[in-house]
Amino acid sequence: MxxxxxxxxxxxxxxxxxxxxxxxxxxxxxxxxxxxxxxxxxxxxxxxxxxxxxxxxxxxxxxxxxxxxxxxxxxxxxxxxxxxxxxxxxxxxxxxxxxxxxxxxxxxxxxxxxxxxxxxxxxxxxxxxxxxxxxPGLVEKFDDKMYLNNQLRALGGFTLPQAWEVKVGDDVDALVQSILAYPIVGKPVRGRGSHGVKVCPSATELKSHIESLFNESPVVLLEEFLAGEEATITVMPPSPNRAEYWSMPPVTRFNHDQGIAPYNGKVAVTTNSRVVTKDEMCDSTYGQAMRQCEGVASLIKATAPIRIDVRRFQPQSGFAIFDINMKPNMTGPGRPGREDQASLSAIAASGCGWDYPTLLQNILHGAxxxxxxxxxxxxx
Known part of the structure; x- marks a missing residue:
């Protein structure tokens, strides 16, 4: 199917x-x-x-x-x-x-x-x-993280963490007590970067975080915490030079802050991210994650790069998709003082032999x- x-x-x-x-x-x-x-x-x-x-x-x-x-x-x-x-x-x-x-x-x-x-x-x-x-129609529909993730679960062929949706008026106490394994990640259903994302180690902390998120959104997404390696995969759309969706090399993330990769506006991603090496790519789970990410981009018919964050359930396990970004950050070096401002997609492009200008030119060519x-x- x-x-x-x-x-x-x-x-x-x-x-x-x-x-x-x-x-x-x-x-x-x-x-x-x-x-x-x-x-x-x-x-x-x-x-x-x-x-x-x-x-x-x-x-x-x-x-x-x-x-x-x-x-x-x-x-x-x-x-x-x-x-x-x-x-x-x-x-x-x-x-x-x-x-x-x-x-x-x-x-x-x-x-x-x-x-x-x-x-x-x-x-x-x-x-x-x-x-x-x-x-615009694509973004409005699929920027809802819970909606898209549920669609992928229903289709099959995609690996995602267990998740729950909680709304204002729901019995939050009953929900958090029904969750058997902690920690749990709470985040907005339409988020930006790491805004509002928090790892909650207990039912008490999760309830408090849900209530704080209700101040800005009537719907909150809860997800099983993925404890292993985090990586991000940029998927390029078809272009005149390449007829299919394809993934740049994965970028692995490290130096997390309380289990979450810090917002790039506070910590430059060049300090906590690097391209996965050729030797590391011998691990077949990277390729499996790349194929799933390409499947997401093709399914929603993306017309520009998307960036998908994945993370292992545990060290050495396979990856699960946990965040699909319709508009990847596209900062890059060039202007004075911007030497460390390569975005995650720009870092991934370096693994293809592309510098930041070449990445932008290839994106432009697929307009x-x-x-x-x-x-x-x-x-x-």
């Missing part, structure tokens, strides 16, 4: 995506300026700065490689995040297009009512304008048309 689903997913994106790709793109990068809506009672937390740091890295690096980049300010400072990117509002996107942008890099959080999906002023550009990112984005149909 899984193979059939993946085959139909591939058929949905091949053929229409790469007609008349511009050999000389003009790029404008978006940042998160508009507040995400409440979806099923939950609002995804907005990142401070709206991803302008990674947006500036992308714009600066592409320009340094000779690609034409339109910026919001005429001459933004290389030492500042501001001025490199356009707001993701209807006015911001349209402004970039009328200034000549042929490619919009959506370095932001999208959703079904996002201007990229709904703005009528973009309709005439939809057949030719190219977008780097995920379709889809806005029309394709708007016509996205969820397979689940």
């Amino acid at each position: 899984l193979k059939t689903s993946l085959r139909s997913s591939m058929q949905g994106i091949k053929g229409a995506r790469w007609n008349s790709i511009s050999s000389k793109p003009t790029v404008a990068v978006l940042f998160q300026a508009i507040e995400p809506p409440v979806i099923n009672g939950v609002r995804k937390p907005r990142k401070p700065g709206g991803y302008q740091d990674s947006g500036a890295d992308i714009a600066y690096t592409l320009r340094a490689k000779g690609i034409e980049v339109i910026t919001r300010q005429a001459s933004p400072s290389i030492a500042q995040h501001e001025g490199w990117c356009f707001p993701d509002s209807e006015e911001g996107i349209h402004s970039a297009i009328i200034q000549g942008a042929t490619h919009i890099w959506a370095n932001t959080i999208v959703f079904a009512s996002h201007p990229l999906q709904t703005a009528s002023c973009l309709d005439s550009y939809a057949p030719t304008l190219r977008v780097v990112g995920q379709p 889809s048309t806005l029309e394709t984005f708007r016509q996205y149909c969820s397979p689940l």
